[in-house]
Amino acid sequence: MNILIIHTAFIGDIALSTPFVRAVSDKYPDADLYYLTTPAGAALLQNNPLIKEIIVFDKKGKDKGLKGFFKTAKLLRKYKFHTVFILHRYLRSSFLGYFSGAKERIGFDVASGSFLYTKKIKYRKDLHEIDRLLKFVDGETGKYKVEIYPSDINVGNIDAIWQKHGIKDQKIVAVAPGSKWFTKMWPKEYFDELINKLNGLKNVKIILVGGKEDKEIELKNESKAIDLRGATSLSDLAEILKRSDVLVTNDSSPIHIGSAFEKPFIAAIFGPTVKEFGFTPSNKKNTVIEIEGLECRPCGIHGHDKCPLGHFKCMREILPEKVFEIVADKLEIKLDNTLKNPEE
Template sequence: MNILIIHTAFIGDIVLSTALIAKLKDKYPDSNIFFLTTPVGKAVLANNPRIKEIICYDKHGNDKGFSAFIKLTFSLRAKKIDLCICPHRYFRSSILSFFSGAKIKIGYDVASLSFLFTEKIKYDKTKHEVEKLLSFVDKSEKRYELEMYPDQNNINNIKKFIGKTNKKIITIAPGSKWFTKKWPEEYFKILIKNLSEVEDFLVIISGGEEEKKINLELSPKVIDLRGKISLLDLAALCKISDLVISNDSAPIHIASAFPKTKIFGIFGPTVKEFGFFPWSKNSTVFEVNNLYCRPCGIHGGNSCPEKHFRCMREILPESLEREIKNYLYSKQIKLGCIK
């Protein structure tokens, strides 16, 4: 059986879809799973042993345009796909699903051009995104975890920056695509400064080139990896971290692939009901409950509509610092180290 998954969304969405891959392979152990995604999605899925082939579709780059789209559809048909699953809800993905040649084409009922699917799955807004994805296979309630597969090269890349340490590793991801999803810069400065002064803690900052614009005024004790590591390097870092602190962004989902890693998620304009809270059971979310204007949008925004930004400003750095220290000192956890 040849199965095609089409998902060309954001990094976090692709990480969340790894549970779907696991469930498909569980139900159809002899199947060949093909995954069509973006170059960034390919980086997320690299080394996944459940996938036969990652099909890279650079829809905003080298594969932009009608001729490249047609070429892609022909290459998909050549794979003789039996089942096509399309979690991406936009028209281009629906069309790709239709032209894939698959006998069975499954997508969400709310997707653009959903009439092109042979079967439609209810998009249940009350469920976590992972639960929505798992519903593409069957209605069993077995829990599936997220999966990422950093290899020894990724471990070595992190080791190059960190070296050997017996300190508790705290990874902090201060970025997000949306302004209102970002905990205030000055709050991160305070938290990072105070944590870096604790002898038992090793504080590491993660992020891409965009996060370099966040002025954190880091001391020499802090390891700044912004723009220096790949997504699988970040996965390797999350795996050996004792604690990952992140806004509502991709690092939360990457860290969720490693159940021993504790996650502290900072949520402002977005809420649990949107379905993107940490999937990991080993997680804690910091949020301002019962705020009249929350949530204000599923993706946040470029500015606070109410001009006060209380959903983030009322999550104080001292409260986070207290919880971090309580967790790391009260739990008899293994010290973070790279061997």
């Protein structure tokens, strides 16, 4: 039996779907699993041993528009899928599931185009995203985790970076300052101050991570860190986070990529969004840093180009000192006797 999973959302969403991939494989051990996603999603899913083939749907590039849609739909029909799980709640994904020709089409009841499904799953706002997706196959809560598989090439790439920068036994703090939405980004001057404070600690290396677009975030203290923004693939990033002791990140995809690994403590900074949306770090070692009690939170499920009320308290009231203390504590560093020369 051929089974298709459709998910063309953001990178973090794709990472959070990997426990579902494992649950589907457990429920249908003799089936071949296929996954349709974006080019970025495909890069993250590569090397997953449970997926027979990743079908790339470049919805913003070569497959954009009706011509690309129907070309992809025609391709899907060739696989003769028996079942398609439509995890993305948007109309285009619903129609792709329908035109795939699959006899069984399963998706969320709140999805656009849900009338095209043969079975609808209740969308549970009270659950973490992983557990929401597991409802598709009655997967056991807590049994499955995010799975990302850096290759030997990725390991070699990061080994070379470690050697270049003399990283051996130092503590690693990965810092991810970016996001698709402005209001989900902790102020860049706060990241600057955090980097400066971390740079004052002995035996600590700071690594800036993110995509090419994150290079546009101008940080005065970026020279005090190893700046790898835009210089690594998603699988390289996974290998970096696998080796990191702490990850400081906004409510963005590095949270979920880092959650695939046991080592990193994830300090996730939440401003306009809240934990109740179900997109918190899923590994056991984490904390969500937020300002509780603000009446304006949440102001949306994603974020905005600017604070709707103009004050941006949800981020500006999370001070660098607080984040620094959390990181230092998790590094098990006593601040009174491990600072470098203050003039350094």
